[in-house]
Amino acid sequence: MTLKETFLNPILKGNPITVLVLGICSSLAVTVTLKGALVMALSVTVVCGLSSLVMSLLRKGIPNRVRIIVQLVVVAMMVILVDQILKSFEATYAIDKQLSVYIGLIITNCIVMGRIEAFALGNKPWPSFLDGVANGTGYGLILIIVAFFRELLGSGTLFGIDILNRLGYVPNNLVILPPFALILLGCIVWVQRSIQKDLQEK
Amino acid sequence: MNTNGNIYTIVYTTVIVVIVAGILAAAATFLKPSQQANIKAETISQMLQAAQFETAGMNNVQKLDKYAAEIDRAFTVDAQGAKVKDLDVSRGNIELEDGLKAQNYALAGKGGYTVGLPVYILKDGVTVIPCYGAGLWGPVWGYLAIEPDGCTIKGAYFDHESETAGLGARIKDDPAFRSQFVGKKIAWGQEPRFDIIKGGAPAGQQNAIDAITGATMTSNGLNGAINNWLKAYEPYFNGIIAAKAAEEE
Numbered sequence: 001m002t003l004k005e006t007f008l009n010p011i012l013k014g015n016p017i018t019v020l021v022l023g024i025c026s027s028l029a030v031t032v033t034l035k036g037a038l039v040m041a042l043s044v045t046v047v048c049g050l051s052s053l054v055m056s057l058l059r060k061g062i063p064n065r066v067r068i069i070v071q072l073v074v075v076a077m078m079v080i081l082v083d084q085i086l087k088s089f090e091a092t093y094a095i096d097k098q099l100s101v102y103i104g105l106i107i108t109n110c111i112v113m114g115r116i117e118a119f120a121l122g123n124k125p126w127p128s129f130l131d132g133v134a135n136g137t138g139y140g141l142i143l144i145i146v147a148f149f150r151e152l153l154g155s156g157t158l159f160g161i162d163i164l165n166r167l168g169y170v171p172n173n174l175v176i177l178p179p180f181a182l183i184l185l186g187c188i189v190w191v192q193r194s195i196q197k198d199l200q201e202k
Numbered sequence: 203m204n205t206n207g208n209i210y211t212i213v214y215t216t217v218i219v220v221i222v223a224g225i226l227a228a229a230a231t232f233l234k235p236s237q238q239a240n241i242k243a244e245t246i247s248q249m250l251q252a253a254q255f256e257t258a259g260m261n262n263v264q265k266l267d268k269y270a271a272e273i274d275r276a277f278t279v280d281a282q283g284a285k286v287k288d289l290d291v292s293r294g295n296i297e298l299e300d301g302l303k304a305q306n307y308a309l310a311g312k313g314g315y316t317v318g319l320p321v322y323i324l325k326d327g328v329t330v331i332p333c334y335g336a337g338l339w340g341p342v343w344g345y346l347a348i349e350p351d352g353c354t355i356k357g358a359y360f361d362h363e364s365e366t367a368g369l370g371a372r373i374k375d376d377p378a379f380r381s382q383f384v385g386k387k388i389a390w391g392q393e394p395r396f397d398i399i400k401g402g403a404p405a406g407q408q409n410a411i412d413a414i415t416g417a418t419m420t421s422n423g424l425n426g427a428i429n430n431w432l433k434a435y436e437p438y439f440n441g442i443i444a445a446k447a448a449e450e451e
Contacts, residue, residue, distance in 0.1 A: 032367045032368070060205075061205060061214065062205065062214070063205050063206055063207075063210060063211040063214055063215075064205070064206055065206060065211060066211055066214075066215055069215065070214075070215065070218055073218055073219060073222050074218075074222070076222075077222045077225060077226060080226055080229075081225070081226070081229055084229050084230060084233050084237070085229075085233065087233070087237045087240065088233040088236040088237045088240065089236070089240075090240060090243075090261060090262050093237075093240040093244070094244075097244075100340075100363055100364045101364060154368065173368055173369075173416075176367055176368030177366075177368060177369075
């Protein structure tokens with residue numbers, strides 16, 4: 001695989017959410033507002049990219065028996081660092097609070113450790129970093145699409161700016177609840193599969 | 203090199219863990235001051251919003267400036283309503299009593315009064331007091347602003363850690379819920395002193411508001427938080443009301 005493929009594949013054909021169906025839980029939880037989804041997407045991209053980079057650098061020295069534990073330690077460190085940094089900036093503090101436990105729960109996002117196991121442990125640092133960033137981006141892209149519809153229809157706003165409410169729209173409470181995110185995700189999978197025919201099982 | 207030997211594995215994991223611990227400790231120490239500044243500004247902003255001051259769009263510095271401009275004095279009281287200690291309200295050294303969680307344990311009878319109940323009095327005579335309790339998924343807390351008469355509510359502001367977005371989270375997000383508090387009266391000495399009623403408060407009941415549809419547990423939790431704390435503050439406010447009555451005679 002060329003570097004370009006390494007980067008583009010997780011965003012389109014091998015999207016972690018719609019094709020691999022990883023990271024579903026958090027995509028239901030943090031997509032109520034676009035702002036939250038954007039911060040979550042960036043956080044996962046940073047964690048995924050840096051963890052893959054570090055694990056790829058360490059890959060030759062890791063004792064095989066404890067490799068999952070070492071991955072956990074590295075990913076946990078990245079997640080805690082991201083959380084601490086978000087908390088310490090005035091601009092991101094409120095969003096970090098809104099996302100509450102879900103930033104910390106990035107560690108349980110299957111995408112992060114999944115990519116380390118599947119890619120970073122067997123590849124050089126630079127492609128591993130790209131793979132991590134690309135998977136985070138692919139995850140974030142879906143998050144932002146879902147959040148766009150949920151915030152627009154559920155609150156009538158985008159990035160907190162009133163769009164539909166002034167036109168007399170009454171926000172739909174179902175859209176705010178997690179089940180609607182699942183319905184939206186299903187629609188995205190449907191659209192993607194009808195465009196990329198090779199994803200359909202025979 | 204054999205990377206699967208026992209000695210190698212133990213040394214390797216030890217080194218990794220020590221390095222990670224070092225990085226995290228350094229980050230926590232380095233970032234702590236700015237995190238605390240954010241928490242302080244947020245607390246102040248919530249108190250100001252309870253007292254019906256708009257803080258939207260203000261940055262941390264402006265929030266602190268506004269607080270320093272509006273606050274008259276602040277202190278903590280004990281369970282008998284007597285003053286424990288003063289809190290500094292000068293702009294350079296704003297002091298808040300933020301041990302609400304510990305204080306809530308104390309109120310529930312788990313341990314003595316270790317913290318003291320904070321009272322913040324603004325220049326217009328409005329008193330801001332906190333409350334803290336358990337919502338559905340995590341803690342809920344907030345601030346009540348009480349008029350100089352000691353029983354009329356000027357406003358309220360609530361916050362939560364992880365209530366359901368669109369339902370329980372409306373205690374914070376929905377201005378219509380908060381605005382119900384405005385003008386209500388606390389029924390000191392009665393049970394409950396204030397009530398959040400599922401299905402709607404009866405018209406004319408001065409100490410009750412409507413609960414949030416679909417968020418009964420959060421509404422009940424918030425109601426419990428408010429009542430527990432009002433009960434603790436009762437001796438203090440009884441003193442205020444008695445002093446006022448004596449003044450008028």
